[in-house]
Amino acid sequence: xxxxxxxxxxxxxxxxxxxxxxxxxxxxxxxxxxxxxxxxxxxxxxxxxxxxxxxxxxxxxxxxxxxxxxxxxxxxxxxxxxxxxxxxxxxxxxxxxxxxxxxxxxxxxxxxxxxxxxxxxxxxxxxxxxxxxxxxxxxxxxxxxxxxxxxxxxxxxxxxxxxxxxxxxxxxxxxxxxxxxxxxxxxxxxxxxxxxxxxxxxxxxxxxxxxxxxxxxxxxxxxxxxxxxxxxxxxxxxxxxxxxxxxxxxxxxxxxxxxxxxxxxxxxxxxxxxxxxxxxxxxxxxxxxxxxxxxxxxxxxxxxxxxxxxxxxxxxxxxxxxxxxxxxxxxxxxxxxxxxxxxxxxxxxxxxxxxxxxxxxxxxxxxxxxxxxxxxxxxxxx
Numbered sequence: 055x056x057x058x059x060x061x062x063x064x065x066x067x068x069x070x071x072x073x074x075x076x077x078x079x080x081x082x083x084x085x086x087x088x089x090x091x092x093x094x095x096x097x098x099x100x101x102x103x104x105x106x107x108x109x110x111x112x113x114x115x116x117x118x119x120x121x122x123x124x125x126x127x128x129x130x131x132x133x134x135x136x137x138x139x140x141x142x143x144x145x146x147x148x149x150x151x152x153x154x155x156x157x158x159x160x161x162x163x164x165x166x167x168x169x170x171x172x173x174x175x176x177x178x179x180x181x182x183x184x185x186x187x188x189x190x191x192x193x194x195x196x197x198x199x200x201x202x203x204x205x206x207x208x209x210x211x212x213x214x215x216x217x218x219x220x221x222x223x224x225x226x227x228x229x230x231x232x233x234x235x236x237x238x239x240x241x242x243x244x245x246x247x248x249x250x251x252x253x254x255x256x257x258x259x260x261x262x263x264x265x266x267x268x269x270x271x272x273x274x275x276x277x278x279x280x281x282x283x284x285x286x287x288x289x290x291x292x293x294x295x296x297x298x299x300x301x302x303x304x305x306x307x308x309x310x311x312x313x314x315x316x317x318x319x320x321x322x323x324x325x326x327x328x329x330x331x332x333x334x335x336x337x338x339x340x341x342x343x344x345x346x347x348x349x350x351x352x353x354x355x356x357x358x359x360x361x362x363x364x365x366x367x368x369x370x371x372x373x374x375x376x377x378x379x380x381x382x383x384x385x386x387x388x389x390x391x392x393x394x395x396x397x398x399x400x401x402x403x404x405x406x407x408x409x410x411x412x413x414x415x416x417x418x419x420x421x422x423x424x425x426x427x428x429x430x431x432x433x434x435x436x
Contacts, residue, residue: 107125131258136366187219202216260280372393374391
């Protein structure tokens with residue numbers, strides 16, 4: 055299914071038989087595509103639960119502003135956010151560090167009962183480069199759920215409810231494990247456990263999905279219940295992305311309390327490719343965590359295109375929240391999209407159409423928007 059990257063990019067203008075001038079915005083243009091990767095999904099779109107928010111970035115000499123375009127955007131229509139929740143965890147951890155004189159992002163620590171000694175810098179890099187679950191969970195032990203959620207909501211990143219860790223036996227434990235923190239090479243201190251409130255089941259649409267699911271290797275009849283799972287809709291994901299990348303576009307109370315050094319580190323980490331922080335390029339190819347434009351290719355990404363993003367994929371749901379910037383063509387835009395690919399309606403069976411439907415759709419969606427931006431004439435990045 056993987057194609058040569060440069061062949062894919064070369065096909066963009068050729069496949070774009072419709073005229074850009076016929077469309078008011080890139081999202082309408084993209085969704086009207088005749089490309090089978092788009093048409094195959096939109097021909098029967100309801101089961102795929104697609105939601106998209108695309109933002110045109112408008113610049114003048116003094117400020118940045120946004121023009122948003124939406125497709126099926128419903129914050130009360132649930133989808134499982136998977137690893138996209140690692141983005142708010144990284145932002146909240148940096149903000150908390152900024153308020154502590156005794157710690158910084160290069161402080162060494164480990165979680166009590168674990169043997170991995172790490173730093174906040176290393177964990178945030180691992181989160182964005184290869185979507186490391188353990189790195190995310192260590193940040194949860196540092197923050198606690200209530201603090202993480204409050205930090206997001208008070209900046210206008212809402213609705214959001216992060217209520218569990220990822221892929222670990224203590225996922226739902228509301229009490230954090232202590233961190234053992236190195237003051238120097240030989241002296242350590244221990245943090246105090248944080249107790250968060252017990253989450254209540256969500257009462258929004260779509261928390262009951264499918265016709266069956268596997269539990270302990272047994273097929274259970276009836277829908278899978280997502281009511282106690284993490285909740286982080288497209289609206290909130292897009293809001294966080296805007297605030298991190300363009301804080302000057304928001305009122306002071308909506309900006310995260312990050313130093314400029316922290317913010318630049320975060321932005322760089324979001325755009326880092328796995329091999330740039332030491333991961334094997336064959337196993338962790340450039341688009342390993344980049345669905346838009348390049349997700350259906352394992353070829354190296356061009357250096358002039360950077361994607362600052364966070365993806366998630368689990369339970370048949372694929373989501374990407376991204377800022378895409380081409381320094382050669384002066385193209386930049388924001389796009390967040392989610393799609394469910396679970397044709398048999400069974401959850402936890404590891405039988406999802408990620409590579410045949412979901413990732414090709416998101417990759418082509420990104421390419422179509424990118425092509426519109428090129429022909430429409432995006433304002434140059436400054």
